[in-house]
Amino acid sequence: MSGKHILILGGHGFIGSHLTVALVAGGARVRVLDRAGGVPTAPVRGVDYRVAEFGDLATLAEALADIDLVIHLISTTVPGTANLDPVADIEGNLIGTVRLLQKMKEVGVGQLLFLSSGGTVYGDTDAVPIPEQHPLEPLSSYGIVKVAIEHYIGMHARQHGMRSLILRVSNPYGPRQGHLGVQGVIGTFFQRLRAGDPIKIWGDGQSVRDYLYIDDLTDCICTAIHREVSGVFNVGSGRGTSLIELLAIVARVTGSAPEVEFQPARGFDVRKVVLDITKARTTLGWTPQVGLPEGCQRYWDWLRRANVT
């Protein structure tokens, strides 16, 4: 990875800000393109930060100059809200990514890493854990658009010789996530508990997710870049945790009993997602290191230290 010139699209976000630190530490030259705002964190020394909307093609083209690899983390929507305006989801994310692919070809950038959504692309399945070759049957606009993006990346790679790596990430969590409460149930739980607000759960609390600590995710991405792999990989912990189990962990970590409000289930939420990470383990030699209780403790420590409000 050392010396590689990498453009991170969406580098001001939760994943992007952690990844910027990890890539620079690994010896990469990093440029970040993102909209204004984002996670409040100190700039990383040596990083070339640029600010633009995803649809600003002129600035995007400039940012692609001399880049070896684009890491595409931009999402103009989140899983819970994309359904409310699917046209905006398609325009912002799908057309935005197709235009990115066209610009990459024009400028001559030959490598793309895209973070897809392991939690939504497979849909509601009884497969536990879910392997990469499972049919893609998304229930939500968020997942439908991610699948279409994966397909366009595959088409572009075949037609223009681009090397592509698609990581279907489960539910990443960790410091700096979820200030708005629209993304990341762990951040939301801890922050509501700290504020003394009741915790809302849609459904009966039995829905199972695969939570991955942010450092394990950035470690996986750095390893994949270092090994120059391509293809599609699930990236998760490989373990399932229900919301009820997660609540118990949160209670233990904070030493307090959360007040819970159960709300009707949302139609686009799938019941259970646990990713089969055998391919990432064997191909990359990567294994998640941070268990959920340990990761929750780290998140809680950060939350209190950072005094996030």
Place this chain on the structure above:
Amino acid sequence: MSGKHILILGGHGFIGSHLTVALVAGGARVRVLDRAGGVPTAPVRGVDYRVAEFGDLATLAEALADIDLVIHLISTTVPGTANLDPVADIEGNLIGTVRLLQKMKEVGVGQLLFLSSGGTVYGDTDAVPIPEQHPLEPLSSYGIVKVAIEHYIGMHARQHGMRSLILRVSNPYGPRQGHLGVQGVIGTFFQRLRAGDPIKIWGDGQSVRDYLYIDDLTDCICTAIHREVSGVFNVGSGRGTSLIELLAIVARVTGSAPEVEFQPARGFDVRKVVLDITKARTTLGWTPQVGLPEGCQRYWDWLRRANVT
């Protein structure tokens, strides 16, 4: 089907014009919405023809009034050209269909029949024949957009109780198809041969397709509407024919030996598509009646009779 009020979107096209005749004959009340132009054929008595672009939402909303079932046949692109401008493909077809679904919900139309593409949604597979549950791995923009449309229809059906029927049609052919030479190899072959032009084949002529005569397709659609089924069905002949075999049939039917020019294969063409039509056979009690030699003969008879140029 008798008495049902049906809106055909794309009723001026090859499939739409045949379907209009068949539905009226079956006792349905039919309204047609399409752009200006289309297949030159006489209007069908009793049909309410309206002209508008797919993106004209006001006219679309008016056309949806009092409709029981929408049959969505509109495609603003064709398989061979969609890749040239994927953004236009997404905007015209995918966003157009999402807006249609939204309008159907607003107006209160509860049934949709969509013609998807059996030839492109599955991608390049060794499965022969291909069943409906095969993973969807489209290689072309045309197929990627069809898959995304299927997913949005499924989402809309689950969330709003709409009844949806998706027919993944193979390669339909028959009278009135393919004046422009961009869609339908059978029409193109016969018309070039009649004009004394050489026949162009991309690749080595071994690519296999599943050709379905138009009357068998309209028969399948009418049966499915009559039986009020929903879900996803492959609709094809269930038989594979290579281009070389097709050429031999064309030569027999016309009594002349075509001159052939072989051209390099196109990256987005799949090698072999034969649909498994077991589900349509058993659920609908439908079976294709017109074999390829017979269908080609009928096409050739029509072509000479109609004196198409």
